[in-house]
Amino acid sequence: MADIANIDRNQDDPAEQISAVLQLAGISQVGKIERILSGGMNQVYIVDDELVIRINDGRDGRTFERESKILKTIKGRVKVPEIVFSDFSQTQMPFDIMVLKRIPGxxxxxxxxxxxxxxxxxxxxxxxxxxxxxxxxxxxxxxxxxxxxxxxxxxxxxxxxxxxxxxxxxxxxxxxxxxxxxxxxxxxxxxxxxxxxxxxxxxxxxxxxxxxxxxxxxxxxxxxxxxxxxxxxxxxxxxxxxxxxxxxxxxxxxxxxxxxxxxxxxxxxxxxxxxxxxxxxxxxxxxxxxxxxxxxxxxxxxxxxxxxxxxxxxxxxxxxxxxxxxxxxxxxxxxxxxxxxxxxxxx
Structure with missing residues (x-):
């Protein structure tokens, strides 16, 4: 299991990062991890075709956190992904995190x-x-x-x-x-x-x-x-x-x-x-x-x-x-x- 306290966003293997994110979110360890976006301030992964994990290094000001608030506010009224976990404190992980339910398509x-x-x-x-x-x-x-x-x-x-x-x-x-x-x-x-x-x-x-x-x-x-x-x-x-x-x-x-x-x-x-x-x-x-x-x-x-x-x-x-x-x-x-x-x- 990944050691959350020692995760480094710049050096650790993506699988270790995702394992640490899931551990923090209280989600059981899973198998298949696929990176679908890597660039700039964002990393995006699909986990077992069920979850989407978005990682942001925090350089975007507070737009990542604000996006999370918007999605939670409009869920059920506009077709948007559902957030199952988010953390923007960067106290337990060195980056901002958003975990969403994956929508087929x-x-x-x-x-x-x-x-x-x-x-x-x-x-x-x-x-x-x-x-x-x-x-x-x-x-x-x-x-x-x-x-x-x-x-x-x-x-x-x-x-x-x-x-x-x-x-x-x-x-x-x-x-x-x-x-x-x-x-x-x-x-x-x-x-x-x-x-x-x-x-x-x-x-x-x-x-x-x-x-x-x-x-x-x-x-x-x-x-x-x-x-x-x-x-x-x-x-x-x-x-x-x-x-x-x-x-x-x-x-x-x-x-x-x-x-x-x-x-x-x-x-x-x-x-x-x-x-x-x-x-x-x-x-x-x-x-x-x-x-x-x-x-x-x-x-x-x-x-x-x-x-x-x-x-x-x-x-x-x-x-x-x-x-x-x-x-x-x-x-x-x-x-x-x-x-x-x-x-x-x-x-």
Whole structure:
């Protein structure tokens, strides 16, 4: 049996770590342990096809703990995984822990390329149904999950920080940064527009949708969730629909190398309320400024795969492709035909 007191997150064998987690959770030792995600701040394991264990090193601030509170609060009202144990004290283990019941199914990202349009449309309808339930939760139940600083102030500060950082980054097109700074300066007052505040997921993409046999099983990964204007949810969906490749593993990129306008069209069909905010086009452009800047920055970072070391230099072909995608996203968001978004002038 693992010695909990002597577990080292950086050195111990994963099996030893998981054994220690199960011991802490009071769960009997089991057999098969499969790692399904390893990178950044998170490690994710499946144990005997019955449990999912998520380990986080705590560098994410308190988002991991907040996600746990959100899942416990909305369980039974929105399709989400059930937490059976969590610990964020880091007093008995040197990392944050979440143990969840495993839900049978697979991420929609793995299945999408095999579906016809009729099947795809049904899945988007199912996603919209769950988002409506999420957005419809009484704020009194989740108010404690909000932030003390007003949302518009936090977002404005974040965009300003992104622009300032980009202005000092020689790898990002200087003219685009100047344009975005000017656009933000002229239109940032639109962030203060009255808008329905709801609990949003803020990371809707096909990797975070669990499905099985044509049914949506669960929404996953609420680490970016928060109380936000309802149209902030739309910005993340738009970004995914235009650059789906950045949300998938390298082995799946060939299925997601083009924008998916039909997906956005189906979101508009099944959840039109997302598209009805005043000054919608201006607000969406403001929300997407950090994503546009990140597209240029990440273009210089090679995408890691199982047969490629992190230290490998990016190839010229990959760099050109990713830079082109970054420019395309900029022209898409600020173009005259921002799809499905009314291009109204800022008053």
């Amino acid at each position: 697979q991420p929609l990202v793995s299945e999408w390329s095999t579906l016809n349009d009729s099947q795809r449309r049904v899945y988007i309808m199912r996603i919209c149904d769950e988002l409506r339930k999420l957005h419809g939760l009484p704020l009194g139940d989740i108010r404690e999950l909000g932030e003390e600083t007003p949302w518009a102030t936090r977002v404005e500060q974040y965009i300003e920080e992104c622009l300032e950082s980009a202005s000092q980054d020689e790898q990002i097109d200087h003219q685009i940064v100047l344009f975005l700074k000017e656009y933000f300066s002229v239109n940032k007052r639109e962030l203060q527009n009255p808008c329905q505040q709801v609990l949003t997921h803020n990371d809707i993409h096909f990797g975070n949708i669990l499905v099985s046999n044509g049914e949506l099983q669960a929404l996953l990964d609420f680490e970016y969730s928060g109380i936000c204007p309802i149209d902030f949810e739309l910005a993340k969906i738009i970004n995914f629909c235009f650059t789906p490749g950045q949300y998938v593993e390298k082995k799946l990129e060939r299925h997601y190398d083009k924008p998916m306008p039909d997906v956005l069209k189906w979101f508009m069909e099944f959840y039109p309320e997302l598209f009805q905010q005043r000054s919608l086009a201006v607000r969406q452009r403001l929300f997407l400024i950090p994503e546009i800047l990140w597209g240029f920055k990440v273009a210089y970072i090679p995408k890691v795969s199982s047969d490629r070391d992190r230290s490998d230099a990016i190839s010229p072909e990959e760099l050109i492709q990713k830079l082109q995608m970054a420019y395309d996203r900029f022209h898409y968001v600020f173009g005259e035909q921002f799809p499905h978004i009314k291009n109204e002038a800022s008053p």
